[in-house]
Amino acid sequence: MELLDVSLVNWSRAQFTLTAMYHWIFVPLTLGLGVIQAIMETIYYRTGDEKWKQATKFWMTLFGVNFAIGVATGIILEFQFGTNWSNYSWFVGDIFGAPLAIEGILAFFMEATFISIMFFGWNKVSKKFHLVSTWLTILGATISAFWILVANAWMQHPVGMEFNPDTVRNEMVSFWEILSPFAVNKFLHSVWSSWIVGSLFVLGVSAWFLLKKRDIDFAKKSIKVAAVFGLTASILTALSGDGSAYNVAQHQPMKLAAMEGLYDGQKGAELVAFGILSNEKKTYNDNIDPFAFKIAFPKALSLLAYRDIDAFVPGVNDIIKGGYESKNGVTLSFVEKQARGKIALQSLTNYKKAVAEKDTASAASHKATLMANYDYFGYGYLDKPEASIPKVNMVFYSFHLMVILGMFFIAIFGIFTFLSFKNNLQLEKLKWLLWIALLSIPLGYVASQLGWLVAEFGRQPWAIQDVLPLSASISSISTLSVQITFSLFFILFTALLVAEVRIMVKQIGKGPHQE
Helix, strand or coil: CCCCCHHHHHHHHHHHHHHHHHHHHHHHHHHHHHHHHHHHHHHHHHHCCHHHHHHHHHHHHHHHHHHHHHHHHHHHHHHHHHHCCHHHHHHHHHHHHHHHHHHHHHHHHHHHHHHHHHHHCCCCCCHHHHHHHHHHHHHHHHHHHHHHHHHHHHHHCCCCEEEECCCCEEEECCHHHHCCHHHHHHHHHHHHHHHHHHHHHHHHHHHHHHHCCCCHHHHHHHHHHHHHHHHHHHHHHHHHHHHHHHHHHHHCHHHHHHHHCCCCCEECCCEEEEEEECCCCCCCCCCCCCEEEEEEECCHHHHHHHCCCCCEECCHHHHHHCCCEECCEECCCHHHHHHHHHHHHHHHHHHHHHHHCCCHHHHHHHHHHHHHHHHHHHHHHCCCHHHHCCCHHHHHHHHHHHHHHHHHHHHHHHHHHHHHCCCCCCHHHCHHHHHHHHHCHHHHHHHHHHHHHHHHHCCCCEEECCCEEHHHCCCCCCHHHHHHHHHHHHHHHHHHHHHHHHHHHHHHHHCCCCC
């Protein structure tokens, strides 16, 4: 694998970012709205109240529109691993492909089977079977998300594999290791945050009905379900966010340093609640204070990252210089990792040559050297310390804005939950609050996208953490071809998004009394 043109790397990254972010517009609403409609149908099943059936069918219609477009964008996304990232697919396809294959075989077919019953079986199957089909549809979508997130988590924390120098591929040695606590926490955090998106959508649309003084009873019923569900999801998301930060601290210290704008490590490190980064800081080692302004909680970062208020949290400079104690012993500097990575790469070349020449003794020696240095294989592709540092500004602001929005969601769902259970309260008269709910719909999407920016940009420059950089992962194709497909995908996905919004607005305008 040789390094390719920088512009090709950047355009390939841009294209994958475009398709991934567009796809993730549709996924959270599918996961969140799917559970809400299933809860409403469960209430209908238990009470026999036709108004709940009407509400279920209304939200189910919007779910169906979103689900269909989400599937279309997801298919294009997965194809790029073969077209744009073939070196990556070759290098780890035996591992990365397994959860994606399970997702396609199990979850996708499960969704496809029961979604038809959910939409068209109202008068053809029993109430109980229809309810089960509705729950199995959203369960299938959630299982689908699980396997995709397992694959992504493995890129962040590669485990359960062994490198085979004969095929130059990583091979799975333990499937259960891949289902690591890192993967489980990532799944829970992503799904629970998606429930927030669905809850904000239902809350905002229902608020619109109250502002228009239409379908008051339907809107209030929907608000009660969305508020309680959204508050629960927001609290769970916050708890899983703590777990995510802990996992990042253990396995991706550079990402944690970027999230907190931490350049120089500290014992009893403070947690930045709000901060503005300094424009004066140009390089990681220029000794300029990274913050123009900040509000921080003393020792809180050490507590969250290592469950010890006096623990040492390494900063960017510490990770580059090495020499600090970690759970795996004294850390190496970037220069030492780079040297070992180059030894690993050269040993692989020497091994292949020795095998071709049938020099068994030399092949065994080179293989032993390769495996002894393989943990730093990816560093052999990096030319300078700066290459191992993500864009701190982007990661820092994305992370903190996401946290601020999360706190806002807890507040708004808490207020609506309290008001929904207040007797004789005319919620439709609180127009200022209803407008806040309506205008908050996009904020759920913003927070969800910010989470992915933190996860993916914080991992840079790695396609697979410490093992394979992006620059060694892409296909040998022309930059022009990527630019053309980028433009086509942008036009196509934008058209799909506009179409979805128009269809949904039209369906919402018809209200819950439509057939």
